[in-house]
Amino acid sequence: MAKLSISDLDLDGQRVLIRVDFNVPIRDGAVDNDKRVVAALPTIRYALRSGASVVLMSHLGRPKGEVCEEFSLRPVAACLGRHLGREVAFAGDCIGDEARDAVANLSRGNVLLLENLRFHPGEQHPEEEPGFADALAEHGDVYVNDAFGTAHRAHASMVAVAEHFEQRAAGLLLARELDYFAKALSKPARPFVTVLGGAKVSDKILVLENLLGKVDRLIIGGAMAYTFLRAQGIAVGDSRVEEDKLDLALSILDAAEAKGVDVLLPTDHVCGRTFAEDTECETFEQIPDGWIGLDIGPASARRYAEAIAAAGTVIWNGPMGVFEWPAFAEGTMTLARACAESKALTIVGGGDSASAAKKSGLADRFDHISTGGGASLELLEGKTLPGVEVLNDA
Numbered sequence: 094m095a096k097l098s099i100s101d102l103d104l105d106g107q108r109v110l111i112r113v114d115f116n117v118p119i120r121d122g123a124v125d126n127d128k129r130v131v132a133a134l135p136t137i138r139y140a141l142r143s144g145a146s147v148v149l150m151s152h153l154g155r156p157k158g159e160v161c162e163e164f165s166l167r168p169v170a171a172c173l174g175r176h177l178g179r180e181v182a183f184a185g186d187c188i189g190d191e192a193r194d195a196v197a198n199l200s201r202g203n204v205l206l207l208e209n210l211r212f213h214p215g216e217q218h219p220e221e222e223p224g225f226a227d228a229l230a231e232h233g234d235v236y237v238n239d240a241f242g243t244a245h246r247a248h249a250s251m252v253a254v255a256e257h258f259e260q261r262a263a264g265l266l267l268a269r270e271l272d273y274f275a276k277a278l279s280k281p282a283r284p285f286v287t288v289l290g291g292a293k294v295s296d297k298i299l300v301l302e303n304l305l306g307k308v309d310r311l312i313i314g315g316a317m318a319y320t321f322l323r324a325q326g327i328a329v330g331d332s333r334v335e336e337d338k339l340d341l342a343l344s345i346l347d348a349a350e351a352k353g354v355d356v357l358l359p360t361d362h363v364c365g366r367t368f369a370e371d372t373e374c375e376t377f378e379q380i381p382d383g384w385i386g387l388d389i390g391p392a393s394a395r396r397y398a399e400a401i402a403a404a405g406t407v408i409w410n411g412p413m414g415v416f417e418w419p420a421f422a423e424g425t426m427t428l429a430r431a432c433a434e435s436k437a438l439t440i441v442g443g444g445d446s447a448s449a450a451k452k453s454g455l456a457d458r459f460d461h462i463s464t465g466g467g468a469s470l471e472l473l474e475g476k477t478l479p480g481v482e483v484l485n486d487a
Contacts, residue, residue: 096271097262097485099136099237105144106201110233111136111264112250112480114240114483115151115206116462129242134176136239136264137204147204148196148232148251149173151182151240152189157220158214170206179207187213188228196232207232216249225249230452239264242443242465244480251480261484271481273440273461274472282405282438283309287399287473288428290315290411291445294338294345299474300410302344310355310404312397314389314413314424321346324363330364330380338480339418357400361390362416363421381411388414389424398431407432410442410473412449422452430454442469 099109107444113133121296133149134201140147167183167251174181184195187207199205210216215225220264226249230236243251244267255261277285285308289297294317304311313321319332324342349356349468364384365372376390381447389397394413426428426449432439433455441450441459444466450456464470468478 095487096268097260097487098268099139099262099264099411100236102260102262102486103143104140104235107145107146107234108148108196108199108232108360109140109149109235109237110230110254111140111237112240113137113149113151113264114242114253115149115166116153116242117172118170119153119163120167121410123168127172127176129464130169130172130176131391132266133239133264136237136266137173137177139265140237141204142203143202145235146199146201148199148205148233149206150210150229151206152211152216152243152250153209154211156211158211158217160212164208164209164211166206173204174267177204178316179204184208188225192232209251210248210250210445219249219253226253227257230252231257236261237264238484239266239482240480241267241270241463241468243468244465244478245468245471247479249344253482255480258453263481263484266480268394269468270459270463270465273438273463274469275436277306277408277440278472279470281307284404285313285406286310286400286404286437287410288312288314288407288409288411289400290413290425292316292333294320294335294342294400298341299476300470303473303475305345305348305352305354308354310357310400311349311359312400313391313412314397314428317411319386321358328379328381329386330377330382330384332362332364332380332384332386337363357397359386359389359393360396361392362386363388363390363424364419370420372420374420384436387418387423388406388416391423394424394427400428401428401431401435401437404435404437406438406440407435408440408442408473409450410444410470412445413473414447416445416452426453429455433458442466442473444446444470
């Protein structure tokens with residue numbers, strides 16, 4: 094269901110409380126990777142152009158409800174200010190007198206960043222700090238959620254704060270995420286191909302069950318492929334296998350066959366003697382004992398690329414191997430190139446997949462790279478995100 098967007102609101106003269114995702118790495122007192130700050134800029138700039146003042150709130154790291162200087166958002170305020178070309182005010186707390194005074198002094202066209210929400214236990218555990226959400230809600234006239242990366246968490250700033258507002262809308266980033274996943278999952282151009290990788294079948298059970306009724310072709314790679322292969326009696330050497338999921342893997346393959354879904358599994362493998370970057374490397378069709386599968390082989394990569402080239406919609410979630418190590422990166426990079434060259438709608442589901450897409454140097458040729466690994470995974474599982482459900486319907 095479509096949600097109200099910030100672009101649907103009259104923000105002139107309003108104080109807009111925006112939940113952003115500024116959970117960025119800090120090194121030596123400065124932001125080390127500003128991609129999440131940059132991702133929030135369109136929504137912030139839109140609010141400022143519309144005549145609003147902007148109050149931003151975010152978490153950073155896991156300070157466990159206590160003030161911890163290494164998790165302060167102060168360096169993020171400086172980073173954001175450089176991108177906006179203006180000073181961004183900073184409040185040393187997100188509630189209390191300092192925050193209230195900073196909000197009261199915020200004039201139209203200016204931006205204030207509140208200190209880390211997770212310095213308070215009430216952000217993740219409302220029962221431990223009654224009134225936390227009430228105090229946060231006092232900082233705005235309108236609520237906007239632009240933090241897709243945490244939209245699957247029912248934390249105070251995502252749900253309880255939003256419930257205080259008559260107008261609660263999605264920011265431009267969140268709206269874009271929802272729009273792309275809706276296109277793929279509701280009305281995909283056919284054939285609809287999903288690429289799943291990663292370490293464990295157990296991490297993707299719900300995704301597999303939900304997508305079997307939607308996709309035309311399922312491509313499986315990464316360590317999770319070895320559980321499927323072992324279940325079929327195919328030799329996988331010392332590769333990682335979830336022994337307790339072998340029956341589940343067979344049932345998924347049976348269900349796919351019953352639904353007419355074509356499942357592609359790797360038929361050759363780039364292997365190492367040990368799980369190490371500098372291990373001896375060899376390619377096998379049947380993996381002998383003493384070897385570990387660490388990437389899909391070249392024949393599998395070509396077959397997967399051909400399937401992507403023929404697709405109308407592609408969702409990619411999970412690498413094909415240990416792409417961080419050059420000797421075991423080619424399978425994942427081949428898929429990245431195939432997606433970039435495809436005429437299909439191509440969506441990357443955040444997390445390691447997003448990192449792989451960016452490492453390929455082709456990120457700008459994908460239609461959409463998600464900013465939230467956990468949130469995108471739950472959408473693929475068919476779940477409703479609490480931080481989205483609470484927003485007004487369009």
